[in-house]
Amino acid sequence: MNVLLSRALEGFLRDTYGVDAWEQIVESADDGVEFFESGIADAADGFGGDVADVIDSATTVLGKSREDIMEDLGTYLVSHPNLDALRRLLRFGGVTFPDFLLSLDDLPDRARLAVSDLRLPSMELIERAPLRYDLMIRGRNTEFCHMMVGLIRAMSDDYGSLASIELTETGRLSIVVHQTEFAEAKPFELVSSQ
Amino acid sequence: MIEDQVTLPSGALDGMLPMHLRLDTDGLIVHTGPTLSKILDSRDTPAANFFDTFVLRRPRGVATMEGLRAKFGQPLHFQLQADKSVQLKGIAFPGEGSGDTVVNLSFGISIMEAVRRYELTGDDFAATDLAIEMLYLVEAKTVAMEDTRRLNQRLHAARATAEERSRTDELTGLSNRRALEQFLSRITSRLKPFAVLHIDLDYFKKVNDTYGHAAGDLVLRNVSKILEGSVRAEDLVARVGGDEFVVIFQSETSTDILHDIAMRIIAEIEKPIPFGTAECLISASVGISISTQYDEPDSDRMLLDADAATYISKNRGRAQATLFDDASARRSRLVERDDNARN
Numbered sequence: 001m002n003v004l005l006s007r008a009l010e011g012f013l014r015d016t017y018g019v020d021a022w023e024q025i026v027e028s029a030d031d032g033v034e035f036f037e038s039g040i041a042d043a044a045d046g047f048g049g050d051v052a053d054v055i056d057s058a059t060t061v062l063g064k065s066r067e068d069i070m071e072d073l074g075t076y077l078v079s080h081p082n083l084d085a086l087r088r089l090l091r092f093g094g095v096t097f098p099d100f101l102l103s104l105d106d107l108p109d110r111a112r113l114a115v116s117d118l119r120l121p122s123m124e125l126i127e128r129a130p131l132r133y134d135l136m137i138r139g140r141n142t143e144f145c146h147m148m149v150g151l152i153r154a155m156s157d158d159y160g161s162l163a164s165i166e167l168t169e170t171g172r173l174s175i176v177v178h179q180t181e182f183a184e185a186k187p188f189e190l191v192s193s194q
Numbered sequence: 195m196i197e198d199q200v201t202l203p204s205g206a207l208d209g210m211l212p213m214h215l216r217l218d219t220d221g222l223i224v225h226t227g228p229t230l231s232k233i234l235d236s237r238d239t240p241a242a243n244f245f246d247t248f249v250l251r252r253p254r255g256v257a258t259m260e261g262l263r264a265k266f267g268q269p270l271h272f273q274l275q276a277d278k279s280v281q282l283k284g285i286a287f288p289g290e291g292s293g294d295t296v297v298n299l300s301f302g303i304s305i306m307e308a309v310r311r312y313e314l315t316g317d318d319f320a321a322t323d324l325a326i327e328m329l330y331l332v333e334a335k336t337v338a339m340e341d342t343r344r345l346n347q348r349l350h351a352a353r354a355t356a357e358e359r360s361r362t363d364e365l366t367g368l369s370n371r372r373a374l375e376q377f378l379s380r381i382t383s384r385l386k387p388f389a390v391l392h393i394d395l396d397y398f399k400k401v402n403d404t405y406g407h408a409a410g411d412l413v414l415r416n417v418s419k420i421l422e423g424s425v426r427a428e429d430l431v432a433r434v435g436g437d438e439f440v441v442i443f444q445s446e447t448s449t450d451i452l453h454d455i456a457m458r459i460i461a462e463i464e465k466p467i468p469f470g471t472a473e474c475l476i477s478a479s480v481g482i483s484i485s486t487q488y489d490e491p492d493s494d495r496m497l498l499d500a501d502a503a504t505y506i507s508k509n510r511g512r513a514q515a516t517l518f519d520d521a522s523a524r525r526s527r528l529v530e531r532d533d534n535a536r537n
Contacts, residue, residue, distance in 0.1 A: 085333075088333065092326060092330040095315060095316040099316075110330065114338055115334075189309075190314060190315060190316065190326070191306050
């Protein structure tokens with residue numbers, strides 16, 4: 001997990017705040033992050049180790065809260081042109097945004113199918129009422145939950161849906177879909193034209 | 195044995211098998227599932243007779259309803275009559291009415307092509323169909339592979355740089371002792387003759403002590419330029435100590451030529467090097483060994499002998515080149531030992 005995560009985090013900070021800011025973040029983080037950009041740092045750490053150090057350092061350098069940084073990272077993963085591949089993979093989850101939400105249960109398995117050592121916390125979508133859901137995320141990982149808020153919000157935009165997503169408590173995201181066809185969805189063909 | 199009959203509304207079959215079709219006794223297509231309709235319509239072929247629309251590729255030679263009925267339950271491979279590049283897998287079973295036939299089709303390995311051509315979406319596949327998962331997997335694996343490839347390239351480049359760095363003298367950019375040893379083991383294994391020039395700078399310590407390390411570094415860089423300018427592409431120049439250099443000449447064994455080269459190098463090195471308002475003045479002593487001097491040339495031995503010859507040059511008053519020969523080297527060592535004993 002850490003390999004992809006550390007690279008995603010670096011890409012996000014570089015693309016969003018610029019190379020200078022990124023270098024400043026690395027510099028003010030502990031010295032253990034020198035292997036960060038090679039993507040081969042402590043492969044099993046998840047949000048610990050170097051990733052945690054870099055997030056901590058980013059909060060100081062950028063003057064932003066951890067929650068905001070993780071949410072923005074989630075949004076970046078789906079909406080930045082550099083990561084269109086990831087957006088596409090997520091769109092395979094379903095034809096409509098509610099279909100996509102239902103596919104989140106399978107997300108850890110899908111991720112592992114693509115990259116065998118990618119372990120995501122298991123998730124369960126509970127439909128409280130039509131178009132009102134709770135996404136239960138196991139593992140009490142606050143960073144991951146905040147990242148998922150940003151990611152799901154960006155996916156609702158991608159599908160052209162209007163939805164509100166909130167972290168009500170650690171491990172529980174409330175998702176309310178107000179309108180499924182609110183704006184035009186971003187195009188998605190099953191087979192990439194590239 | 196009479197099989198159980200199951201009756202399904204047509205819509206249920208469309209939902210479960212969106213690429214099925216039903217044929218009457220004469221082979222006329224009486225119904226197509228929604229996804230198959232999309233494909234056939236987009237080809238502008240009025241769905242009429244089954245065999246006008248599809249070619250059975252395997253098993254071959256089946257072009258009548260009677261032939262098709264004989265293959266009920268067996269794996270079938272079709273092509274679209276109108277577009278031979280679209281491959282379909284299929285299976286046929288007797289339908290509900292007497293003489294009716296149901297054929298279900300799916301894309302085989304040509305699914306990527308078909309999805310692109312007919313602009314199929316997730317809705318066009320049955321909820322139980324693994325086609326979407328397969329497309330997802332193909333794409334995910336491609337992305338992952340591409341990522342791995344890029345990481346590999348980066349690591350490879352980093353390794354090449356590290357390797358290069360480990361073989362290079364940082365200050366002058368010349369080869370270091372490690373690279374020299376690798377070079378020598380390569381050329382000795384080829385059994386080609388070669389010569390070793392060992393070059394020891396004279397008065398270098400004085401420059402360092404008088405003008406500082408910046409001047410010393412300038413002098414060393416200047417010497418390395420002179421040496422590199424004196425060799426051909428197949429030769430090697432290495433810095434093997436603070437003010438010691440080794441030059442390997444491949445296939446050059448003439449003592450006269452080597453001596454000339456050495457004297458020219460010394461003359462170049464003796465040219466004053468401006469440093470600020472001052473001038474750095476140094477010289478060099480050179481020792482030479484040639485592989486043809488030995489019955490069995492050993493590069494380690496030759497390096498030591500060239501080094502020993504350098505000392506003879508120094509003892510003789512510096513700024514000269516000496517070809518190694520056993521006798522004089524032994525004498526010189528004796529002199530040195532006497533000197534040491536006296537001091």
